[in-house]
Amino acid sequence: MRYHSRHKAEVRQQIIRMASYRFRSEGMDAVGIANLMSDLGLTHGGFYSHFRDKEALVAAACRHGFDELQQRLAEVLAAVPPDERLATLVEHYLSPAHRDRPDDGCVAAALGGEMARRDQPSRQAFTAGVEAQLALLAHCQPQRGGCGGMTASVALALMVGALLLSRAVSDPELSLRFLEEAKRALMPPAD
Amino acid sequence: MRYHSRHKAEVRQQIIRMASYRFRSEGMDAVGIANLMSDLGLTHGGFYSHFRDKEALVAAACRHGFDELQQRLAEVLAAVPPDERLATLVEHYLSPAHRDRPDDGCVAAALGGEMARRDQPSRQAFTAGVEAQLALLAHCQPQRGGCGGMTASVALALMVGALLLSRAVSDPELSLRFLEEAKRALMPPAD
DNA sequence: CGCTTTGCATGATGATCATCATCGTAAAAA
DNA sequence: TTTTTACGATGATGATCATCATGCAAAGCG
Numbered sequence: 001m002r003y004h005s006r007h008k009a010e011v012r013q014q015i016i017r018m019a020s021y022r023f024r025s026e027g028m029d030a031v032g033i034a035n036l037m038s039d040l041g042l043t044h045g046g047f048y049s050h051f052r053d054k055e056a057l058v059a060a061a062c063r064h065g066f067d068e069l070q071q072r073l074a075e076v077l078a079a080v081p082p083d084e085r086l087a088t089l090v091e092h093y094l095s096p097a098h099r100d101r102p103d104d105g106c107v108a109a110a111l112g113g114e115m116a117r118r119d120q121p122s123r124q125a126f127t128a129g130v131e132a133q134l135a136l137l138a139h140c141q142p143q144r145g146g147c148g149g150m151t152a153s154v155a156l157a158l159m160v161g162a163l164l165l166s167r168a169v170s171d172p173e174l175s176l177r178f179l180e181e182a183k184r185a186l187m188p189p190a191d
Numbered sequence: 192m193r194y195h196s197r198h199k200a201e202v203r204q205q206i207i208r209m210a211s212y213r214f215r216s217e218g219m220d221a222v223g224i225a226n227l228m229s230d231l232g233l234t235h236g237g238f239y240s241h242f243r244d245k246e247a248l249v250a251a252a253c254r255h256g257f258d259e260l261q262q263r264l265a266e267v268l269a270a271v272p273p274d275e276r277l278a279t280l281v282e283h284y285l286s287p288a289h290r291d292r293p294d295d296g297c298v299a300a301a302l303g304g305e306m307a308r309r310d311q312p313s314r315q316a317f318t319a320g321v322e323a324q325l326a327l328l329a330h331c332q333p334q335r336g337g338c339g340g341m342t343a344s345v346a347l348a349l350m351v352g353a354l355l356l357s358r359a360v361s362d363p364e365l366s367l368r369f370l371e372e373a374k375r376a377l378m379p380p381a382d
Numbered sequence: 383c384g385c386t387t388t389g390c391a392t393g394a395t396g397a398t399c400a401t402c403a404t405c406g407t408a409a410a411a412a
Numbered sequence: 413t414t415t416t417t418a419c420g421a422t423g424a425t426g427a428t429c430a431t432c433a434t435g436c437a438a439a440g441c442g
Binding site: 032033034035044045047048053054 | 428429430431432
């Protein structure tokens with residue numbers, strides 16, 4: 001090998017990382033291979049020695065995005081007493097900061113809509129990520145039943161939907177309303 | 192004018208109608224002008240005499256999609272006693288049939304993710320549609336408070352999120368779980 | 383120090399994209 | 413019947429797309 005043996009793997013990782021950001025912020029169709037590679041100081045030629053096609057990159061980027069979030073969240077939640085974990089997670093997920101940084105945020109909310117139209121490999125990677133999110137959510141329910149009596153899948157659907165709508169809507173007030181009211185619905189109702 | 196005076200308006204309406212279907216089922220970026228026009232037996236040339244640019248079509252298609260749904264729902268709900276309206280709406284929205292026909296379904300669920308990245312005109316049309324949905328939802332809450340104690344914006348976010356995830360996920364069982372559990376959460380809890 | 387290996391660059395392919403300028407033609411108006 | 417008018421067809425523009433075939437140059441191995 002002409003570079004040290006890790007080099008190819010490192011470049012591959014960089015491609016995936018950059019793709020996972022740009023896909024989330026611009027959409028998967030809007031990011032071209034050549035443009036993406038040039039972000040890393042490379043040209044489009046080498047791409048196909050790393051991935052069979054764009055679909056393979058989408059799947060890898062999807063996995064990477066979920067893994068990264070999962071890991072980051074696990075760290076944050078571990079530092080918080082168990083009965084505050086749900087509140088911490090919800091507060092973070094439904095914050096304006098998360099709304100305004102889709103590139104660094106939840107893959108499900110950023111790419112869920114387009115995922116429904118993709119091929120099997122990508123959708124499988126996406127599904128695995130969603131399942132991991134569900135497990136994490138179920139794991140930090142304060143007591144039996146879950147978030148204000150919701151199951152994990154209901155809580156996830158609500159969070160994803162609220163974040164998605166808060167991003168799509170052009171009225172800042174309505175945008176905030178989606179975040180705030182979802183937050184309230186997810187937090188334990190009593191003081 | 193060479194055709195009868197309604198002709199141009201009719202063609203315009205057909206373009207919008209077709210666009211609103213194809214945008215929902217294929218995504219707004221994936222549908223090209225030339226391809227869309229050829230669906231109507233026309234060529235790409237005349238498009239720009241109907242719309243300033245593609246963005247204008249997106250906004251119009253968005254309005255059309257919401258209007259159509261709003262009208263169809265209003266008809267269905269009017270034929271149902273007030274205390275069954277919420278259940279009817281939820282049952283319909285979270286049905287596998289709706290999941291499997293995005294082209295004929297909710298604009299918010301199909302295009303919400305991509306809407307966040309579009310220009311102002313489209314997002315304003317989208318926002319107006321969302322507001323109409325919220326009003327309709329608030330209007331068919333069975334009693335004070337709303338769907339199992341949810342506000343309209345929470346109910347909408349949950350429905351949109353559940354439908355979106357049920358479409359994106361590749362596991363049929365998980366897909367159904369999103370629909371069923373969201374349904375349960377939205378229906379009045381007591382028998 | 384030369385050989386082999388291979389990651390990446392170069393460039394081509396053919397397709398599609400949004401947009402616009404031009405023009406024929408068919409229908410309405412006269 | 414003749415004139416007018418504008419819808420929509422044709423074709424060009426320049427950009428970008430995913431994908432692949434070829435070739436260079438550098439790094440590890442001998």
